[in-house]
Amino acid sequence: MKERYDFSAIETKWQKIWEETGLHKVVDNDTTKEKYYCLEMFPYPSGNLHMGHVRNYSIGDVVARVKAMQGYNVLHPMGWDAFGLPAENAAIKHGIHPYQWTRSNIENMRKQLSRLGFSYDWDREVTTCTPDYYRWTQWLFLQFYKNGLAYKKHAAVNWCPGCVTVLANEQVVNGACERCGTSVEKKGLSQWFLKITDYADRLLADIEKLNGWPDKVKIMQENWIGRSEGAEVNFRVDGTDDIITVYTTRPDTIYGVTFMVLAPEHPLVAKLTTGTPYEASVRDFVRRMQNLSEIDRTSTDAEKEGLFTGAHVINPMNGEKIPLFIANYVLMDYGTGAVMGVPAHDQRDFDFATKYSLQIRVVILPEGVPDKYVQLTQAYDAEGVLVNSGPFDGQNNEDAIKNVAAYMEEKGIGKSMVNFRLRDWLISRQRYWGAPIPIIYCSKCGEVAVPEEQLPVHLPTDVEFKPTGKSPLTDCDSFVNTVCPECGGPARRETDTMDTFICSSWYYLRYCSPHDDRNAFTKDNAAYWMPVEQYIGGVEHAILHLLYSRFFTKVLKDQGLVDFDEPFTNLLTQGMVLKDGAKMSKSKGNTVSPEETVAKYGADTARLFILFAAPPERDLEWSDAGVEGAYRFLNRVWRLVYAYIDRLNESPALEEVSEADKETRRLTHYTIKKITDDVNQRFNFNTAISTIMEFVNWLYQYREKNPVRNSSIEAEAVNTLVILLAPFAPHFAEELWHELGYTDSVHKQPWPGYDPAALVQAEVEIVVQLNGKVKSRMTVPADIDKDEMEKFVLEQDKIVELISGKQVVKVIAVPKKLVNIVVK
RNA sequence: GCCGAAGUGGCGGAAUUGGCAGACGCACACGAUUCAAAAUCGUGCGGGAAACCAUGAGGGUUCGAGUCCCUCCUUCGGCACCA
Numbered sequence: 001m002k003e004r005y006d007f008s009a010i011e012t013k014w015q016k017i018w019e020e021t022g023l024h025k026v027v028d029n030d031t032t033k034e035k036y037y038c039l040e041m042f043p044y045p046s047g048n049l050h051m052g053h054v055r056n057y058s059i060g061d062v063v064a065r066v067k068a069m070q071g072y073n074v075l076h077p078m079g080w081d082a083f084g085l086p087a088e089n090a091a092i093k094h095g096i097h098p099y100q101w102t103r104s105n106i107e108n109m110r111k112q113l114s115r116l117g118f119s120y121d122w123d124r125e126v127t128t129c130t131p132d133y134y135r136w137t138q139w140l141f142l143q144f145y146k147n148g149l150a151y152k153k154h155a156a157v158n159w160c161p162g163c164v165t166v167l168a169n170e171q172v173v174n175g176a177c178e179r180c181g182t183s184v185e186k187k188g189l190s191q192w193f194l195k196i197t198d199y200a201d202r203l204l205a206d207i208e209k210l211n212g213w214p215d216k217v218k219i220m221q222e223n224w225i226g227r228s229e230g231a232e233v234n235f236r237v238d239g240t241d242d243i244i245t246v247y248t249t250r251p252d253t254i255y256g257v258t259f260m261v262l263a264p265e266h267p268l269v270a271k272l273t274t275g276t277p278y279e280a281s282v283r284d285f286v287r288r289m290q291n292l293s294e295i296d297r298t299s300t301d302a303e304k305e306g307l308f309t310g311a312h313v314i315n316p317m318n319g320e321k322i323p324l325f326i327a328n329y330v331l332m333d334y335g336t337g338a339v340m341g342v343p344a345h346d347q348r349d350f351d352f353a354t355k356y357s358l359q360i361r362v363v364i365l366p367e368g369v370p371d372k373y374v375q376l377t378q379a380y381d382a383e384g385v386l387v388n389s390g391p392f393d394g395q396n397n398e399d400a401i402k403n404v405a406a407y408m409e410e411k412g413i414g415k416s417m418v419n420f421r422l423r424d425w426l427i428s429r430q431r432y433w434g435a436p437i438p439i440i441y442c443s444k445c446g447e448v449a450v451p452e453e454q455l456p457v458h459l460p461t462d463v464e465f466k467p468t469g470k471s472p473l474t475d476c477d478s479f480v481n482t483v484c485p486e487c488g489g490p491a492r493r494e495t496d497t498m499d500t501f502i503c504s505s506w507y508y509l510r511y512c513s514p515h516d517d518r519n520a521f522t523k524d525n526a527a528y529w530m531p532v533e534q535y536i537g538g539v540e541h542a543i544l545h546l547l548y549s550r551f552f553t554k555v556l557k558d559q560g561l562v563d564f565d566e567p568f569t570n571l572l573t574q575g576m577v578l579k580d581g582a583k584m585s586k587s588k589g590n591t592v593s594p595e596e597t598v599a600k601y602g603a604d605t606a607r608l609f610i611l612f613a614a615p616p617e618r619d620l621e622w623s624d625a626g627v628e629g630a631y632r633f634l635n636r637v638w639r640l641v642y643a644y645i646d647r648l649n650e651s652p653a654l655e656e657v658s659e660a661d662k663e664t665r666r667l668t669h670y671t672i673k674k675i676t677d678d679v680n681q682r683f684n685f686n687t688a689i690s691t692i693m694e695f696v697n698w699l700y701q702y703r704e705k706n707p708v709r710n711s712s713i714e715a716e717a718v719n720t721l722v723i724l725l726a727p728f729a730p731h732f733a734e735e736l737w738h739e740l741g742y743t744d745s746v747h748k749q750p751w752p753g754y755d756p757a758a759l760v761q762a763e764v765e766i767v768v769q770l771n772g773k774v775k776s777r778m779t780v781p782a783d784i785d786k787d788e789m790e791k792f793v794l795e796q797d798k799i800v801e802l803i804s805g806k807q808v809v810k811v812i813a814v815p816k817k818l819v820n821i822v823v824k
Numbered sequence: 825g826c827c828g829a830a831g832u833g834g835c836g837g838a839a840u841u842g843g844c845a846g847a848c849g850c851a852c853a854c855g856a857u858u859c860a861a862a863a864u865c866g867u868g869c870g871g872g873a874a875a876c877c878a879u880g881a882g883g884g885u886u887c888g889a890g891u892c893c894c895u896c897c898u899u900c901g902g903c904a905c906c907a
Contacts, residue, residue, distance in 0.1 A: 174903095216828060216901085219827070220827090220828085220902055223827070247907065299905080304905080330907075331906075331907090333906085335906070338907090341907095349907085612836095618830090621836060621837095623850070625835090625836095625849095626836065632849095636864090677840080684838095686848085687839095690848035697848090700865085704866090769887085772888040809887085810887060820843080
C-alpha cells in the first residue's frame, strides 16, 4: 500500500474499472429486490457544472449508494434539459448552430460529472432536444390535444421583450421575466394553452398526499393554486339587457354594494360607453392602463384610480341603482373581471369609495354594537351580524354567506362558485430551439393534429434564428409548407415551439425505458420504477416544474397510461451554495470552479466537504479552508488504515478483550447506528460525517494508548469505517477496501447492521443539578432505576455538602441523564 | 400587507422526544517532532478572577427551555389590488 493518498490516480483508476465492470448498470423489473428510484433534477447544459450541481448530485449520490447497499434495486439516472433560449442566444452570438452548441456543452458536462464519480447508469441518459425524445414530447402534446386539454385561444398574454417570446404566468416573477428580468408586457395574441385549471382541484387536494414533501413547497403550491369559495352574481345594466356577472367571496355583504367596478379590459366597457359623453375619457383611461408595465399595473402601492362610465347597474337583491366604474385595481384575469363595491367591508373598495366620495353603507356589525355609533375609518372585514340587509337582518354573517347564495340560486340571480388563482398554462413560444407543436392548419379542414405515425415533426436545421418576435420557423418554407393529413391539400404547420417545461414534465418517465422507440415509456417499466422515491433539487422549482410534473402525471393517469397520480413521493429541496454570504454567480464574481477544486483535491474531498459543511436543505457557505479540512480528514483516515495494513506498531494480542477493546467495539456499533439513522431518517450527512470523524479520532487514541489490541475487534472497526465512508468518498473507500484484501467492490457490500448488545454501557455519567443548575457530574451503573439513582446521589459527600442547611423540596431523577435536587 | 423559514462562539455548524449548550470541522494559540519549515501527532480555545452569565430582545409555562407559549426586532424566501 502506498503511504501517500494519491487521489488523482485512485479516482481515475476506479472510474475506469467501475465503467468496465458495469457497476452502476441498472436491471429493469428485478422482482427479487425492492426498487428505489432516486432522482435529481437534470441540468440545463450550459456548458459547465457549477457548485449547485455538485451539491445537488452529491446528495443524490449518497442516497443512491446507501440504498443500493441496503439491498434496493436502485434507479439513478442522469440526462439533459437541452432545449431553451441560451442555446439560441449563444448561436446568434457565436454563429454556431444551437444543436452544436448544446451537444458540445453536454459532452463537456458529462465529462465533468464522470470526473466526480456519480453512480449514474449512463446507458439511460436522456436528452430532450433529440428527435427520439421530442417525438414523445409531441406525442404527449397530442394526447392532451385529443382530450381537449390543449387548445389555442386569443388572449392578453405575458410578453417578454428581452426574450421576444410569450411566457407562462409561472414564469413572471414580480412582473418581470424569470429568466432575463425584463419587465413583462401584455399583448393580445393567439396562443396554445394546456388546461391545467381543469386539474386545479385535484392538484390542490392531493397536496395532502405529499407527506414526504417540505411544508414550504406545499404551501407555495397551495397559494399558487389559490382556491377561493364564493358566488357569482348577475347585475343587469340599467336600461339595457346586458348582464354583468361579478365574483365575490362575500355574498353576505350584497346589501352593502354601493358601486360596481369593471376591469379596463372588460368586453362591455366599449359597448356601454360608445356614443356617450363618456366614450373619449374612458378610452383614454383604458389606453393609459394598457400602457402601464405589469409591475406598475399590479403594484399594491399604486393608488386606486377609476372613472365613472355613465352607466348604472341594478342590484338584483333590492333593485337599487348603482353607478358603474372602471378602475385600475380590478383585473380582467381573475374571477369575471368585475367586482361589486362594498366599501364598508373591503379595504380596497373603501379606499376607492373614499377617494371618489361614494356612499359607504355598513351591513355587518360586530355583535352588540348599535348601528348609529358606527363611524368607519377603515373597512370592517371581520365577523358580525347583518344589518340593513332586508330579510337577512340579524343573521350571523357566516350563516348569511350560505343563505344569501342559496337565495340567489333559487331566484336565478346568482350561484355558488369556486374560483382559482391558477391560470391555464401558456405553452407556445416564438422561438426556434424547442419541440415544434405538432399541429397543421388547412384552409379546408382547419386545425388538424399531426398523425402520431408522422412524428416527430423534425426541427429543421437550416433556419435563420434571429429573434424577431415571430417564430424563426415562420420563414422556413420547407418546414411550414406541408399537406393536410385529412384532405391531402396544401397546408401550413404551426411554427411555435413548446415551452421547455413541457420537456421536463415527463423526463422521469422516459428514464424508465429510455430506448423504447414505440412508446414514450413502457408501461411495465413505469409501473415498476415509478413513482420516484426520492426527488432532489433546488427550491426555485417549487411551483413551475413540480406543479407541471404533477399535472402531467394526473393527466396520464386519467388516460390510463400510468397507475399512480403523484410522481414524486419524497422531495428534498437543497439550499444554495454561497460564497461570502451571497449566491455564487458570474456577475458577482464569487464563483468557485468545481473543476479546479476537483483537480486540486479530488472528487472525494469536494463531495465530502459539500456534504459536511451544512445539512442539505440549508444554504451552504463555501470555504476553501473547509475543503482543506475535508482533504486533511481523508489523509488522516488513509494513514490510519495504512498503519493498520502495514502492521506498524503491530499488536501481539489476539484473544483477550481489554476495556479499550470493548469501547472500540461499542463505538463501532454506535457509529453504524448513528450514521444509519442520520442517513435514512434525516438526510443529515453533516452529522453522519462528523460521527465518522469522531470514530477516527477514537481509533487514533486506541492505537496510541493500547500497544496490545484485540485483532478481530480492530479489524471490524477498520472494515466498518471503510464501508461507512463508501457513499461519501466512493473512490477513496474502494481503494482502501481493496488494500484491506477484498476483491469485490466496497459498493456491493451490504450496509452494516449493528449489534444492540454491543451498545450497552455498564456505567454512564450523569449530571447532578441544584435547582436546575449543573453542580456536579458522577458515574453510576447504567441500569439503576430512579429511586436508586436518587438515593445514590443524595449519599455522596459532595452533594450532602451542597445541600447542607437547605431544605430539599423535591428530587427529579431521569435515568441515564440527571438528578435535579430542588432546594429552598 | 399576507404566508413561510431562520437567528447559537471569531467562522461553518451540533444538541433527533423539554434534560450536561457549543459535538465535528475551520481559524487561532501552545507543545512534541524537525537544523529549520511544511506536513504530522497532541493540548487548549464562549464571557468572567470567581460566584456566575450566556442560544436575536422582552415576558411566560416548567424541577428544568436553544427546544413549548405570547409580544417584539432582524435577515432570507414566496405571494402580492385574487374581489
